[in-house]
Amino acid sequence: MSNLAFRPGQMWLDHKGNHISAHGGGLLFFKDRYYWYGEDNTEGYLNTVGVSCYSSSDLYNWTNEGTALKQDDMPEELQGKNEGRIERPKVIYNTLTKKFIMWMHAEKKGYAFSSAGVAVSDQPTGPFTFLFYDRPVLFEPEEGFDAHTNESTLGNSFRDMTLFVDDIDSNQDGVNDAYVLYSSEGNWTMYIVRLNADYTWIDKSQGSNRLRPQCTAEDLGKIWSRQFVRKMREAPAPFKYRNHYYLITSACTGWKPNQAEYAVSDSPLGDYKIKGDPCRNDDNQTTFDSQSTFIMPLNPTKGSYIYIGDRWTPDQLGKSPYVWLPLQVLEDGQIEIIWKDSWSLADYQ
Ligand code: DGJ
8 A cells, every 4th residue: 555645753664564664864866766775773773784775756655675785794893793883874876976875873882983984886775885984083172082982093983974965066076065964072063074076085175085094173174164062963964945054953862852953054064053943833842752864855946845853762773753744944044844743745845
């Protein structure tokens, strides 16, 4: 039976009748099809399966395309048997290399591994080849390095993350600018860093941008910024509307939902000015009992987007429902996310 509407907070069955497990995920639109990538949590918290991929032509009905990046194809230390865990994977397409690029937060029990993982594929559904893990930036904040994640030797920690592809090619390298946004400094501060031309690492611009190891603050120049300094934000979900860069984030309260906040900037690297809670009539101020993961453009010229969040159920992580809701940019540039028990695209385009 096919779905004709979104039902936020309900179980959402794939074509085989199983609840979709693509948590902390993101969507990619490629050649008339949507691809939804996320954490496969069907076997629980640890990385015992890999990164899932589903595809759809209408956003309501999803075909399980299998595991896009198998845990067996990741380094041993990131596999579930060694207490590895993958969080918040995202995939973007590189028009220059014609490759699909996946970034993820690579973790281990204890939450100190906190590194970026990067994988590539020739097809949207995979198989993805894992390239490496590392931490992009080395910067000592005034308050000092985070000791738990061993920042002074490994670089600044890399946790909740997402990718954003702009619609401009500012340095004219033949491919649109892309950015990685992630919680760093032990979650205290969010980092935004521009990616290199093939999107497989950060852009050290002019020159040695294929170097994998972390860059120092001095190396980075104008391709990196710290946002929401010491404000403890995570779950970044950016989108662009008429030359304005919007960024929804959550507070850091583990699996428990909290009040989202959005911020706006004239440039992708910031500075982002905090505007407040994007949710209307959200009585409990918990982002309608969800945590942001992605914003899907629906009809951006009219300011219509889909807010995508996870409603985490930690004791049955794989059964966590999703919260997809209409997000509208208003005339004055403010945004609002409203609750709907059930809704369809036709009402909001
Ligand atoms: C909040 C993060 O946003 C999630 O991705 C996950 O890491 C949980 N914390 C774990 O507590």
